[in-house]
Amino acid sequence: MSKILVTGGTGYIGSHTVVELFNAGYTPVIVDNLSNSNIQILDQIEKIIGIKPEFHEFDLCDESKTKAFILNNPDISGIIHFAASKAVGESVADPLKYYYNNFFSLINLLNGYRETPINFVFSSSCTVYGEPDTLPVTEFAPVKKATSPYGNTKQIAEEILQETASAYGNYNIIALRYFNPVGAHATALLGELPNGVPQNLLPFITQTAIGKREKLTVFGNDYDTPDGSCIRDYIHVVDLAKAHVAAIKLLEKGNPNGNYDVFNIGTGQGNSVIEAITAFEKASGQKLNYEFGPRRDGDVIKVYGDVTKSAKELNWKAELGIDEMMASSWKWEKYLKENPIG
Template sequence: MSKILVTGGTGYIGSHTVVELYNAGYTPVIVDNLSNSNIKILDQIEKIIGIKPEFHQFDLCDETKVMSFVKTNPNITGVIHFAASKAVGESVEKPLKYYRNNFFSLLNLLNAYNEKKINFVFSSSCTVYGEPDVLPVTESAPVKKATSPYGNTKQIAEEILQETAQANNNYKIIALRYFNPVGAHETALIGELPIGVPQNLLPFITQTAIGKRQQLTVFGGDYDTPDGSCIRDYIHVVDLAKAHVAAIKLLEKGNPNGNYDVFNIGTGNGYSVLEAITAFEKASGQKLNYTVGPRREGDIIKVWGDVTKSSQQLGWNAHLGIDEMMASAWAWEKYLAENPIS
């Protein structure tokens, strides 16, 4: 079947999507500069699917290398673009890093495919909604001023993609606005592998539970929520990966909504940080050492998605719940303890 380029394909969501693409009959091709991932993930993917995916190591911010890759790989029919800097807190501290990485990589890809018909799936985020006025948030909700440079890069990237699709019929584009990916593959062979201090909640939870970190800090306990902690729509990374396959399939058969479309990818349910901790303790049997600290700049108080459109038009639904998310994340952390990947 079709060859699909997966940028950032050795990363957390990218590696799971590579597996699901292969399971669906596609041939995934990975480009990654390994700035936030590990080459050994290719071996882990091979253990799951039986073959090692084609891999190219370079930085998508290098326009010459992107152009060369596209010219020498003419049979690629689709792109799933993950490669980007993605931590809300870090983006507040290092905005220029985020604007450079997230825009240059996207623009170089779009320029390289400018004269070729291409199906393009973009890794976007619910951060484009900012602090929503109405919950659950739908795709028609207004895009509000971003609360972080990371969120701003997603908003502007979506504008770039929409205008590109309107100007050039070669592009068929879907932006997936997903919520908070957690969990790991059922084999416990791939999962979230943060380099240095984790930027997301679940690795901090699992690393604290296994003893890598002494204590977990919950950022903020005085928000306007039932227990004072932020509320998020957590989604299992395998369900999220399957959404990207569904998006490629929709683009291949022709999206009746036109050359550009957006979909929320979540479960439609909101869990607070403290509820996520409780769910992890239940799934793992481990009591967590955590404290409630001050709020973190850039955090949204509460957001969860209306996923009706994804169900009806994308033909996709989340099937794995909070228990499976927590149990699989813990299985992955225990695997890493016995099989270090570094």
């Protein structure tokens, strides 16, 4: 089967996607600079699929190394591009880091394939919708001014990809706008592994429950939502990984919508932060120590996606619910306590 380059393949979503690519018969090849991941994840992947995937450590922002890799790997037929900085709050504090890392890595990849037919799946985000006017938000909703530099990098990256696909005939591109990935692999051998202070909700929840953190802070309890906390469309990371495989398959057979397309990847329903906490307490049997704090810059109040297009055209839909998301996250946190990584 085809060789698929997975950039950021030792990261949270990337590692799960490597597993699902292998399960679908593909040969995944990983490029990662390990800036937000750990080399031991390769061993974890090997425990699941039985082989250690091919791995190359370098930064895709390095143009010469990126070009050399592409020249030395002419049999790669598809790319799934995860490698990027991804935390909303950090992007507000350090926007230049985000503009540099997220654009140079993308442009270097695209430039490297200027003369070669390539299938390209881009890791985008529901942040491109900003604060949506109506919910659930569809792919046809207007892309509004981003609420954070991170969201802006995703908006501009999509513009770069669309214009690149239009100008050159060799790129076939799908951007997956996904919502809030959570959960872990059923084996508890893979999960979210933040370096330092987590940037997402679930690691804060599980680390608080396991005793790594004294308490969890919920940012804002005065939003215009039923319980005052933000609402998100949480999606299990394994479902999300399978969506990338579905996107590669669609590009291989030829997307009838042309050589650039976008899909929402979510469950189609929203849960508040408080609902997520309640679901975790139920799934784990642990009572969480949490408090409310001030609102966080860049946070959207509520967003969840219409996933009709993904079901019909991508032939994909989420299968795992919030109970599985929370139970698997807790199982992973307990695994890490007994088997530290990093």
